Amino acid sequence: MRVLIIDDERLARAEMRRLLAFHPGVQIIGEAANAGEARLAIEEMTPDLIFLDVQMPGGSGFDLLASLEQSPCVIFTTAFDQYAIRAFDVSALDYLLKPIEAARLAAALNKFQKAPDAPKEKPQQQAPDGKVFIKDGDRCWFVAMEQIVLFESEGNYTRVYFDHNRPLLLRSLNQLEARLDPERFLRVSRRQIVNLDFVVDIAPGAAGGMVMTLKDDLKIPMSRRRAAQFKQLNGL
């Protein structure tokens, strides 16, 4: 397991290293002392897991995650509850309170190894469906791609539909499309990408097009051209 330690305090990083030394399966591939360094390190080294301090100079841990195309698994570390509670809301893998207890760390690592989307011994190849971190105003979400029902373009932003949330993601639909799993996600119109897992019904629509019904009764009209492509793709 390749991990990256992100904390602005030298002693806190040293302490993390010391604690992780008891876990032979963990390979520390680097350290970062601020958000900028961390972004570079994550993009370059693609760690499996990051230990992320919430409060850092040059942007919080949340800002860092929101700026990443795709987030690695995260265990937040913090000295005090206030941020940890938020981290818990975003269903990050886990959070640890500093000073970290060895037993809590072991439990968190254990949970990570059991997590369904943890990459298993295939370091270079990124799992196609990772998680995306979305920060909209004060609220944060950490969503697995397969949970997302629909992406809808709103200019330079994209509205992301999942569960009952509709946050805005600071990325264009085109940017997103490039990195989505084509087996699962389909561009049905200029403005929308749907997750085929959530399609409930497909019915003929106006002008030779089709209307797709998604979970929660979301109705998505498709143009004739897109409808033809879709039929072809599915061998209909």
Add this chain to the structure above:
Amino acid sequence: MTTSDHALGTLGTARRDYWLCQLAGWGSLAVVAVLASSQGSAESVLRFSLAKLACILTGLGLSHLWHQFLRSHGWLDRNRTFPFMKILGCLAVLAALQLGCLLLADLVFRKGALFDEREGLAIGLLMLFFIWFGAFLVWTLCYAMVLSRRRALRFELEKLELEVSVKDAELRALQAQINPHFFFNSLNSIRALIYQDADSAARAVGQLAGMMRHTLQAGQTSTVRLADELAAVDAYLGMEKLRFDERLQLALDIEPGLDDVAMPPMILQTLVENAVKHGVERSVEACRITIGAKRAGTQVLVSVANDGTLAEASASTRLGLANASKRLALLFGPAATCTLRQQDGAVVATIVLPQVPA
């Protein structure tokens, strides 16, 4: 002064004021009455004056009884409706009693001279009745007015006292809090140090203990010596230096001879914590914190500066500054202030402590 002492004190002055007003009112009435009867023979003037003085005395006595009656029945209490008709009825009874006293006095001192003129006696008596009715009415109005004014004043005073004591308690509680983020980060640093440098770890435990002690005691005293506050700040910065390494640069500029200057506890500490939070914690580069203290005329200026720009102050910062200012004003008056401003690439917080000239 405790609350009960205070209440007793006001009660005493209230009683004194009541008798002063009574004597002044009835006394001036007596003077006017005697002056108004300076016609006729010396003997008749004397008799008339005596009769009038007797009436004034019975008036004073009746009004005092009326005062007792009003108090014991609570007719003028704040929380009840004004018993208008009852009071008018009592005033009529008072006027009738006074009229009786007047007739008695007339009989005693003037041998019933009032009854000599049979014509218009009824009208005369009726007029006297209404004059005394009016006199007691005016007395009652004055009494009610004074009472309500005094109540309003006392109410204001109590409100103010309560506000001040609540505020002071709140502010102390606020500033005697240990910043949990700092505390747990410090413990984390110390634990890392234990494995790297046992001596430094031991020193750090001492610093943390010193700072915690100062903070915990801050809630119990209203002022501390500048030297003690500086020692606590020094211990605090020692801890932060462990966390931030070379990112935290410290400079002290303390004029000698200011050790015994009194200041509210934890204010300087709060300012330094703010400087760390907004300066060092946010900066990737090194950030300098300068603590200064100097005499300027009749004031002592204590300042904390950190590199950086004054961002739009957050709600918590503004609250912290407002609290600091209030505590200073409560202790040292309005000349004592705490302000924040931008100056040459640094954010400077300044505490002004007015000194009483020796």
